[in-house]
Amino acid sequence: MNTAPLRLFWWCPSRHLPALRAEIKGSARAWCHLRAQSGRWLKNFGDELSPIVLQHLTGREVVWAPPRRADAIGIGSIIEYFHKHRGSDALVFGSGLRGSVEGTGRGLNRSLGPIVGLRGPLSKEQLGVEPCFLGDPGVLVGDVYGAHRTVRKVLNGQVILIPHFRAWQSKQDRLHISSVENLGVRIVSPASSPEVVLGEIRAAQLVLTSSLHGLICAHAMGVPTQFFSMARDVANSEPTFKFDDYLATIHAGWKLGNLSTDFNEFKRTPQLVFDRAVEYGGIALERTEFMREEIKSSVNGNL
Incomplete structure (x- = not known):
């Protein structure tokens, strides 16, 4: 078995x-605000x-x-x-596209190595x-950080x-975050380390x-979660393609909405949100063993 270090590319602006x-x-404005909160510069927990x-x-x-x-x-x-940056022949295990590649995808995939998995059917x-396989390997972090074995229903914890x-880029979106915090929601910085973010998630009642x-x-x-598109500044919103791509693998939809309004709705009818979140989370957990x-076998066999 090869024991040489694996050379992996992940998005990390401080390195590239x-x-x-x-x-x-x-x-730049977003990263300055995030550094003040987390002490980390140009790092995003999801990519790490x-x-x-x-x-x-x-x-x-x-x-x-x-x-x-x-x-x-x-x-x-x-x-x-x-x-774009001249990568070639790398094994792909669960990466995805940011959006439609307008008919150039079949040419683009020729720059890749073995495609073991993609994030979802839209990228495929x-x-x-x-x-x-189709799915995001991020669902495997529970193996590392001690996930709950089934999606739990707890109605008396922290939201x-x-x-x-990018929500920290505009003043409008920062005010939106503050307004949600004023409703009693704990804000977790995405620039924090994976260990910090996953610890917050594991202890939460619900993740928005x-x-x-x-x-x-x-x-x-194994924690109930609800997705919201919260950018009030359209220029700082993320493309919907990647969300649709992943959620299609668990047959789940998502909605655009006002986070403050929807959080108040959650406080009135929490069981409805939990039931939906638990169903989708359970489907995601079922997919992990094959992935x-x-x-493991593809990396060990090819690298």
Whole structure:
């Protein structure tokens, strides 16, 4: 068995100059606010799940590598970025697209190596491939951080909100976050470390989130979760493609709504929210065993 370090690319602006330039140009204000809260600069917990999951599954050291030197890519909407920055021949285990690639997907997939898994059916359709599994490997973090074995129903704990990091870019969205906090919701920074965010999720009664990996990690940890699109500033909203892609794997829909209004509705009828959240979380947890084995065998067999 190969014991050499696995060279993995994941989105990390502090390590890759093109991403750093883009974030300074487009989201500098957000990162300044997030650094003040979390003490961390240009890091997003969702992207950092990729090396954690891969190292846990393979038992091998995992190191960051730029696209041109990477052996593998995993968690995140990073396929277009990987291709743009001359990545090639990397094993793909659960990555996804950010949006439609307008008929160029079949050419784009030729820059990839073995495609073991993709995040969902929309990425699969755009790329024109047949991966071994569909789903986001973020659901495997429960193996690492002690998930609840079934999705639990607890009606007397803390409700937390994990916004997408770009929500801190505009004053309008920051005020929105503060208004939700005033309703008694605990705000969890997506720039915090995975250990901190997953600890908050595991202890929560309910996770409200506009971050895709906030949703996925709540599924992984067996905690009821409700997705909200909360950006009031349209310029800072995330593409819906990636959410539709993942949620299609568990046959779940999502809604746009006013977070303050919907939270008040939750307080009036909590059981309705819990029942829906528990159903979707249970479906996500059912998919983990096959995904776990496919990633382990494919990485060990190819790398």
